Amino acid sequence: MKIIRAKDYYDMSRKAANIISAQVIMKPNCVLGLATGGTPVGTYKQLIDWYNKGDVDFSEVTTVNLDEYRGLPRENEQSYWSFMHENFFNHVNIDPARINLPDGTNMDAEAECKRYDEVIHNVGGIDLQLLGIGHDGHIGFNEPGSAFELGTHCVDLTDETIEANKRFFDKKEDVPRQAYTMGIKTIMQARKVLMVANGVGKAEIIKKAFFGPVTPEVPASILQMHPDFILVGDAEALSLI
Numbered sequence: 001m002k003i004i005r006a007k008d009y010y011d012m013s014r015k016a017a018n019i020i021s022a023q024v025i026m027k028p029n030c031v032l033g034l035a036t037g038g039t040p041v042g043t044y045k046q047l048i049d050w051y052n053k054g055d056v057d058f059s060e061v062t063t064v065n066l067d068e069y070r071g072l073p074r075e076n077e078q079s080y081w082s083f084m085h086e087n088f089f090n091h092v093n094i095d096p097a098r099i100n101l102p103d104g105t106n107m108d109a110e111a112e113c114k115r116y117d118e119v120i121h122n123v124g125g126i127d128l129q130l131l132g133i134g135h136d137g138h139i140g141f142n143e144p145g146s147a148f149e150l151g152t153h154c155v156d157l158t159d160e161t162i163e164a165n166k167r168f169f170d171k172k173e174d175v176p177r178q179a180y181t182m183g184i185k186t187i188m189q190a191r192k193v194l195m196v197a198n199g200v201g202k203a204e205i206i207k208k209a210f211f212g213p214v215t216p217e218v219p220a221s222i223l224q225m226h227p228d229f230i231l232v233g234d235a236e237a238l239s240l241i
Ligand SMILES: N[C@@H]1[C@@H](O)[C@H](O)[C@@H](COP(=O)(O)O)O[C@@H]1O
Pocket: 035, 036, 037, 038, 039, 040, 066, 067, 131, 132, 133, 134, 135, 138, 139, 140, 141, 161, 165
């Protein structure tokens, strides 16, 4: 586990973007596992900026996103498909055919999870997986108690996660109750894992996840066992460690 201390959100975003762009430069046809949430937005912004300056080229990159709300069509502005296009894909030269997310409109959970696992397998696995962290230690939508050995599966979101994500919706009732998410097994199989965390609100969970016991009650804690895990946090998020 490597911990990189950044001064603030901007510095965290630049450091994370540097690591991702190094990955793309070293292996132009790499597979990037991407994440949603507020935290990675600055990282995507920085990558877009470097793309515009000609420093990084995404034309051969394949992407697989961590998760998607179950029941939301792509066109819904709160879908993770929309989020990723708005915050990243629409602004760089990624080939739309190489963009992958779980399909929230496929209500056959078993079939959709199987399909997504096959997609990840068929692209050769993930070279670099970007992650945020939920206040309860969730990664992707792997909530506390999730078995470490799961591939893509359908989850019931916890009330805490619904509460945290309601800021993106008009009202709490609009937040979907379920999601499809890559499992911890899939995340752990990524060759490199990069987590971004910022703000004092994440300080407690960062301490618990990376300086406490490895337990399914804190899903992110399993990353302590990953051979190439990098945490880039700002001063506030790392203030308790
Ligand atoms: N599914 C996403 C996670 O992938 C993300 O890490 C988490 C934290 O989001 P934020 O970065 O906004 O704190 O939110 C959502 O639940």
